[in-house]
Amino acid sequence: MRHALLAIMVAGLAALAAGVVTNDFYLRILFNIGIYFLCASGMNVLLGYAGQKSLGQAGLFAAGAYGAALLTTSAWDLGPWTALVLSTAIAALCGVLIAAPSLRVRGPSLAMVTLAFGIVVEKVVTEAEVFGGAMGIYAIKPLTLGGEPLDMRQWVWLVIALGLGLHLLLRNLLTGRYGRAFLSLQADEIAAGAVGVPVHRTKVLAFVIAAATCGLAGALVAQQNQYINSDFINFNLSIFILLLVLFGGAGSLAGPVLGAVTLTVVSALVARWAWIEHFVQGALLLFALYVMPKGLAGVLDGLFRARRGEAPRRAEAPSADARLPVRAGAARDTPLLQAEALNKAYGGVRPARDVSARLTLGHIHALIGPNGAGKSTLINMLSGVVRPDSGRILFQGQPLGRAAPHAICDRGIARTFQNLRLFRDLSVRDNVLLGQHARMRNGFLSSLLGLPRAWREERAAEARVSEILRFLGLSALADQPAGALPYGLQRRVELARALATEPYLLLLDEPAAGLNPQETAELGKLLLRIRDQGITILLVEHHMDLVMAISDHVIVLDYGATIAEGAPAAVQADPRVMAAYLGTDDAAAEEASAEPELAVRA
Numbered sequence: 126m127r128h129a130l131l132a133i134m135v136a137g138l139a140a141l142a143a144g145v146v147t148n149d150f151y152l153r154i155l156f157n158i159g160i161y162f163l164c165a166s167g168m169n170v171l172l173g174y175a176g177q178k179s180l181g182q183a184g185l186f187a188a189g190a191y192g193a194a195l196l197t198t199s200a201w202d203l204g205p206w207t208a209l210v211l212s213t214a215i216a217a218l219c220g221v222l223i224a225a226p227s228l229r230v231r232g233p234s235l236a237m238v239t240l241a242f243g244i245v246v247e248k249v250v251t252e253a254e255v256f257g258g259a260m261g262i263y264a265i266k267p268l269t270l271g272g273e274p275l276d277m278r279q280w281v282w283l284v285i286a287l288g289l290g291l292h293l294l295l296r297n298l299l300t301g302r303y304g305r306a307f308l309s310l311q312a313d314e315i316a317a318g319a320v321g322v323p324v325h326r327t328k329v330l331a332f333v334i335a336a337a338t339c340g341l342a343g344a345l346v347a348q349q350n351q352y353i354n355s356d357f358i359n360f361n362l363s364i365f366i367l368l369l370v371l372f373g374g375a376g377s378l379a380g381p382v383l384g385a386v387t388l389t390v391v392s393a394l395v396a397r398w399a400w401i402e403h404f405v406q407g408a409l410l411l412f413a414l415y416v417m418p419k420g421l422a423g424v425l426d427g428l429f430r431a432r433r434g435e436a437p438r439r440a441e442a443p444s445a446d447a448r449l450p451v452r453a454g455a456a457r458d459t460p461l462l463q464a465e466a467l468n469k470a471y472g473g474v475r476p477a478r479d480v481s482a483r484l485t486l487g488h489i490h491a492l493i494g495p496n497g498a499g500k501s502t503l504i505n506m507l508s509g510v511v512r513p514d515s516g517r518i519l520f521q522g523q524p525l526g527r528a529a530p531h532a533i534c535d536r537g538i539a540r541t542f543q544n545l546r547l548f549r550d551l552s553v554r555d556n557v558l559l560g561q562h563a564r565m566r567n568g569f570l571s572s573l574l575g576l577p578r579a580w581r582e583e584r585a586a587e588a589r590v591s592e593i594l595r596f597l598g599l600s601a602l603a604d605q606p607a608g609a610l611p612y613g614l615q616r617r618v619e620l621a622r623a624l625a626t627e628p629y630l631l632l633l634d635e636p637a638a639g640l641n642p643q644e645t646a647e648l649g650k651l652l653l654r655i656r657d658q659g660i661t662i663l664l665v666e667h668h669m670d671l672v673m674a675i676s677d678h679v680i681v682l683d684y685g686a687t688i689a690e691g692a693p694a695a696v697q698a699d700p701r702v703m704a705a706y707l708g709t710d711d712a713a714a715e716e717a718s719a720e721p722e723l724a725v726r727a
């Protein structure tokens with residue numbers, strides 16, 4: 126609420142300034158700030174939150190501008206307000222187009238593809254007859270109020286109103302499950318999918334939001350000027366939009382406004398020396414990247430944070446009375462999971478050879494084997510991160526087929542990773558809330574509009590997450606960035622995040638790796654409590670003491686094949702298992718079988 130009031134106050138002050146200013150030059154600066162704010166707000170979602178680097182935003186600006194131009198001047202002859210809405214929609218559709226490559230390429234490659242998109246659009250609008258060639262399109266209908274075209278002051282008020290509306294809508298969206306989902310993409314796409322975030326869909330959404338706001342800005346500029354030509358659409362514009370976000374503060378709600386105000390004013394100051402303008406932009410980009418990587422918003426935030434001081438970093442003991450949120454309705458008449466004859470090969474390496482496994486509801490199953498035996502590969506196949514070459518997996522009697530990781534998570538299989546994959550810059554609470562992503566039912570519109578349903582879902586998810594944090598003894602660390610915690614606690618946060626997906630089956634890839642003996646013993650107790658709350662566990666582990674102490678059933682892999690399975694004691698005494706671990710030949714294995722008390726160790 127405080128944020129909304131502040132935003133309304135800032136917009137009110139800007140509107141007041143527009144009301145008293147008489148000079149057209151200053152009104153135009155205010156108009157430009159509004160236009161660039163619109164572009165930057167959407168770009169902030171794409172770059173600052175979702176972490177997708179696009180250098181083609183000028184192409185989307187063009188889609189909106191030329192959309193409005195053609196819709197109001199050609200045979201369609203639409204009204205200017207209808208054209209404004211439709212051209213924004215056209216730009217949003219182009220956003221889907223530009224999002225397509227992002228599903229395949231990342232980082233610099235994505236930047237190159239989007240750059241190519243911008244250049245192609247620039248070429249097309251310069252050359253194609255339909256866009257008026259280099260001359261552009263004239264006599265675009267301006268927006269009207271009561272039949273009269275808006276005057277400059279009214280244009281400024283309009284962009285301020287649109288900017289405020291957009292800011293409040295995006296704030297609703299970004300402070301809830303969608304904002305967290307965008308941030309998770311930026312941090313780690315594999316982990317995002319594993320906790321239930323639909324990676325492709327969320328990426329496309331970010332591109333569409335950025336495209337729609339750029340398109341809206343383009344349409345407004347075309348309608349205000351009443352003409353558009355290819356001079357407006359150039360690579361500099363794409364860079365400028367990028368700079369607005371980087372300089373203002375990527376990933377901060379205040380970033381776009383700080384960027385738009387500062388850079389528009391600076392541009393206006395140096396506008397009369399064209400050669401300096403580009404130089405200043407380049408210098409500001411370098412300055413933003415090197416000196417303040419989190420932009421102006423980051424600098425201001427840092428000042429406030431320094432005053433607030435640091436919070437404690439100690440975990441408390443897990444709370445004995447906390448209860449995990451558990452999904453009802455696990456099928457009891459079939460095995461929880463059945464893997465049948467799974468095979469996987471990477472060139473000559475075959476980490477899965479006809480692997481079959483059967484997991485029973487309410488048990489702790491351990492998956493053991495020497496290094497490189499194929500344990501992580503099996504976990505990856507069960508969680509959809511890796512597709513088996515052949516074989517099938519049935520979960521609660523239904524085949525998983527080619528389901529994506531987020532869909533598998535949604536069906537009730539959660540996982541942790543051998544090499545931690547936390548969202549390091551997010552707080553512990555947000556990491557765990559991301560686990561709730563697929564359990565929350567508020568859709569895009571209710572989140573964007575901040576409807577009561579979205580608030581209720583958010584509060585309910587927060588309550589469940591608090592309970593999970595209590596269960597694991599992490600409550601005191603909820604507001605700490607996950608990446609700043611000691612390693613053992615980071616492992617616990619990853620476990621909390623997986624539990625937040627409310628799984629039937631929890632796949633744990635070496636959860637005790639890097640833990641000291643005391644932490645390992647605590648982990649063992651926690652896993653037993655998790656099982657007792659009805660969650661089945663498949664545990665990949667090298668700590669044999671832990672495996673033997675808590676498992677109900679052990680599966681042993683060697684060279685991608687199952688060599689033994691059964692109760693822990695029986696498996697421990699199995700000569701094939703000892704041979705695999707000790708690297709002995711058959712004769713030695715026979716000999717070893719005569720000494721059943723020999724402990725199996727990794």
Ligand SMILES: Nc1ncnc2c1ncn2[C@@H]1O[C@H](COP(=O)(O)OP(=O)(O)OP(=O)(O)O)[C@@H](O)[C@H]1O
Pocket residue numbers: 471474475476494495496497498499500501502503543
């Ligand atoms: N993406 C990949 N590309 C090529 N080879 C791979 C890939 N993933 C796994 N492998 C190989 O498959 C084999 C099994 O790897 P996996 O990580 O499943 O073993 P593991 O039993 O989990 O081993 P560890 O206990 O050391 O973690 C290894 O030889 C590994 O190098």
